[in-house]
Amino acid sequence: MNIGIVCYPTFGGSGVLATELGIALSEKGHNIHFISYRQPVRLESGFHPKINVHEVRPRNYPLFEFPPYELTLITKIIEVVKFEKLDILHVHYAIPHAFSAYNAKLILASEGINIPVVTTLHGTDVTLVGKDASVEPVITYAINQSDAITAVSHYLKEETLSHFKVNKDIEVIYNFVDLKKFQKKDFNHFKISTAPNNEPIITHTSNFRKVKRVEDAIYAFQKIREKMPAKLLLVGDGPERSNMESLCRKLKLCDDIRFLGKVNSVEDVLSISDLFLLPSESESFGLAALEAMACECPVVSSNAGGLPEVNINGETGFLAEIGDIEGLANACLNILTNPELTQQMRKNAFERAKVFELANIMPKYEALYESLLVGQD
Numbered sequence: 125m126n127i128g129i130v131c132y133p134t135f136g137g138s139g140v141l142a143t144e145l146g147i148a149l150s151e152k153g154h155n156i157h158f159i160s161y162r163q164p165v166r167l168e169s170g171f172h173p174k175i176n177v178h179e180v181r182p183r184n185y186p187l188f189e190f191p192p193y194e195l196t197l198i199t200k201i202i203e204v205v206k207f208e209k210l211d212i213l214h215v216h217y218a219i220p221h222a223f224s225a226y227n228a229k230l231i232l233a234s235e236g237i238n239i240p241v242v243t244t245l246h247g248t249d250v251t252l253v254g255k256d257a258s259v260e261p262v263i264t265y266a267i268n269q270s271d272a273i274t275a276v277s278h279y280l281k282e283e284t285l286s287h288f289k290v291n292k293d294i295e296v297i298y299n300f301v302d303l304k305k306f307q308k309k310d311f312n313h314f315k316i317s318t319a320p321n322n323e324p325i326i327t328h329t330s331n332f333r334k335v336k337r338v339e340d341a342i343y344a345f346q347k348i349r350e351k352m353p354a355k356l357l358l359v360g361d362g363p364e365r366s367n368m369e370s371l372c373r374k375l376k377l378c379d380d381i382r383f384l385g386k387v388n389s390v391e392d393v394l395s396i397s398d399l400f401l402l403p404s405e406s407e408s409f410g411l412a413a414l415e416a417m418a419c420e421c422p423v424v425s426s427n428a429g430g431l432p433e434v435n436i437n438g439e440t441g442f443l444a445e446i447g448d449i450e451g452l453a454n455a456c457l458n459i460l461t462n463p464e465l466t467q468q469m470r471k472n473a474f475e476r477a478k479v480f481e482l483a484n485i486m487p488k489y490e491a492l493y494e495s496l497l498v499g500q501d
């Protein structure tokens with residue numbers, strides 16, 4: 125199949141998932157055409173013979189205060205569908221991708237070209253941004269016009285149904301992880317340099333948006349440090365980063381907390397981690413937690429959104445209520461001070477990650493594409 129994938133190119137979960145899906149589909153022989161405003165970050169590490177990237181570059185003009193991104197995206201989609209002879213268009217994140225895809229579809233239909241559109245809802249497009257009254261009618265319309273809709277968890281499906289008047293079925297297709305890439309590797313040199321006295325390493329990765337509640341991870345770490353030596357690695361970057369750096373200075377924790385910034389091979393960091401901490405306010409699935417579990421890291425997370433569908437309380441880690449810093453710290457201490465529990469949870473986390481293995485999930489997308497192509501020439 126010739127598959128177009130419209131996504132954000134950044135470290136955000138929707139872009140990461142879309143890119144990993146494109147890579148996996150290309151390795152199965154499909155031709156993939158990414159349409160995005162930049163090369164997706166997870167593509168940066170190599171050359172993929174069956175992958176093409178089409179950049180969306182809005183033109184500026186003195187009249188425009190804001191260059192018209194959607195218009196350029198629609199134009200780019202039309203061009204790629206026509207000239208690369210796409211069979212299917214898969215858009216990730218409703219805003220503005222689903223809306224732009226539908227407009228492109230209408231224009232193409234006027235030229236006799238039919239392009240089925242799959243929209244995958246990822247999270248904040250529904251739980252935060254999409255609920256904004258000013259965009260809600262557009263989102264509802266765009267979702268309903270998609271030929272197929274998927275959501276990355278049952279939680280997100282239910283949220284979508286309760287906040288938008290959706291008149292179509294939503295298929296739940298969970299996030300996935302490539303276990304060939306995400307596996308615990310021996311990075312002892314990195315471990316020794318990070319924790320020279322063999323302190324346990326706790327890791328958090330995110331895009332440092334408010335919704336991630338990174339400050340809860342830091343406050344919970346402060347409580348852990350009152351009880352035992354430990355190190356905290358914070359991976360990623362975003363709007364809250366400098367506030368978090370100030371907080372670490374204020375709490376005098378700079379010697380034990382490292383900000384690593386954006387890391388392309390996050391699996392290297394997860395490989396030396398003893399625990400993964402994700403205190404999000406909202407999380408439709410929690411791909412970052414799944415990637416940690418694949419690297420045999422127990423997860424202590426908030427009981428938010430779809431996280432309980434991934435992180436099983438008492439088995440693969442623990443869940444604490446949103447904002448319950450004491451609960452997060454106690455859950456971490458429970459694991460870190462109990463080597464048998466750590467070992468068991470490491471195993472359980474890995475076994476749970478296998479449920480979401482790429483090979484189990486990707487065929488669901490392929491089957492969906494095929495179902496939309498039935499009866500087409």
Ligand code: GMT
Pocket residue numbers: 135136137138139141217245246247248249251276299331333335406407408409410411412
């Ligand atoms: O994690 C983020 O904030 C990025 C965000 C996005 O929309 O790009 O990720 C969302 O999609 C991921 C992939 O489906 C999910 O695993 C994340 O849980 C979800 N994030 C939120 O719901 C906050």
